[in-house]
Amino acid sequence: MEQVRHKDARPTMDLVAKKIFNDPEITAEFIRDILELPVKSVKILDGTQIHGIENKDIPLYITHVDVLAELNDQTQVIIEIQVTLQADFMKRLWLYICEQVSKNLDSYKRDDVLTHHLARELIPVYAVAITEENYFEDNRAIHVFSLRDAETKEELRVKVKGIEEKRNLVQIAFLELKKYKPEMKDSYNKVRWMELFGNKPFTHKPESIITKADRVLDVKEWNKEEKAMYDEYTRAWDGWLAHLAYLEEKEEEAVERGVARGIEQGIEQGIEQGRLRELVSLVKEGLISKEVGAKKLNISEREFEKYLQ
Structure with missing residues (x-):
């Protein structure tokens, strides 16, 4: 039988993952590790609320963007958790990025920024996807994509307002949990997040930030409302999976x-x-x-x- 850290919790469940990323310190460390950015602090712009919907055919609590975080230098990062395989998920992730860039431009226009100065105000929008299913055919569990030269692989970096070093305009990282192996040789700062969200036993003694995130998974410590939401979500999700299995x-x-x-x-x-x-x-x-x-x-x-x- 496969070993798990928490038999009663699912780290990739929508409301559980949001509860983890609702902590700015945890989110900052996650982005720091996965995208290797010099993150000092993080503000959660979206994803702190779980929104109810009436459709009984799918789980009851979802949001369009799982988590949207803004770094201290104003760089924005979308974090998406995907538990089922969707053919258009990568394109949908790109749409989220484009939509956020568009929203940012609209806010600049409301601030009366002249049209020919809009590009100067543009900030990078990155994304990280944590997926339970595999989207790539190789054995690598972690992929990070950016804009690069086709021949030399040199990264396309530009000067961004308010950031000292040049930045790539876009980065998209994927953590495919199913490809995790205890003997993985990737940087453990990245692997530990796969262990956390994959509900796997930690292969190294967890540092304080991981211990803090792992405590969130103890459903017994949740308040009454959160437990009720979790139970309702679990029943709906189990029913949905049973329906898919039947089909x-x-x-x-x-x-x-x-x-x-x-x-x-x-x-x-x-x-x-x-x-x-x-x-x-x-x-x-x-x-x-x-x-x-x-x-x-x-x-x-x-x-x-x-x-x-």
């Missing part, structure tokens, strides 16, 4: 029936093709007439003549 089972049954029927039809078509070739051969050899051959196939003589050409 998958029915789909497999349908495929099996389709394959069986396809084989059956293939055999039937093969027999018919064989009969056709045999009758055409007999007619060409003068052993039977076209009329007899057509009757055997239950078609007209005119239709049968097409096979004799």
Whole structure:
């Protein structure tokens, strides 16, 4: 049986992950480790609230952007947690980045920044995705993408207002939890977050910030409202997963029936093709007439003549 640190908690559950990232110190350390940025402090702009929805077919508490954090230098980081495989997830992540850049531009316009000065005000928007499913075919559990030269791989960096060093305009990091292995050789500052969100035993003694984040996963310490939300979310989520499993089972049954029927039809078509070739051969050899051959196939003589050409 797979070992987990907390049998009653799911670190990637929407409201659990938000509760972890609601702590600015934890979020700052996470961004510092994963994106390797010189983060001094963090302000959480979005993701501190869990919003209820009435749709009973999906979990009851979600937000559009899981977490939006602003660093002390105004760089913004979107953190997304993905528990199921979605074909368009990477594009959706890019849309979140573009949408946030657009919102920032709108705020500059409201501040009466002249149009030709908008680019000067532009700040980087980065993203980190924590995924339970794999999106890349290699064995690397952590990927970090940025704008680079196609030949030299030199990173495209620009001067950004309020930041001393030049920055890449965009960075997107992916942590694929399913690829985690205890013997991973990546920087442990990154790996420890995979252990935290993957609910795996820590392979190193956790430092204070990880211990602090891990304590959040102790549901027994939550207040009454949070526990109620957690229980309701868990019931909804388990029901949704059961529904998906049911659909998958029915789909497999349908495929099996389709394959069986396809084989059956293939055999039937093969027999018919064989009969056709045999009758055409007999007619060409003068052993039977076209009329007899057509009757055997239950078609007209005119239709049968097409096979004799």
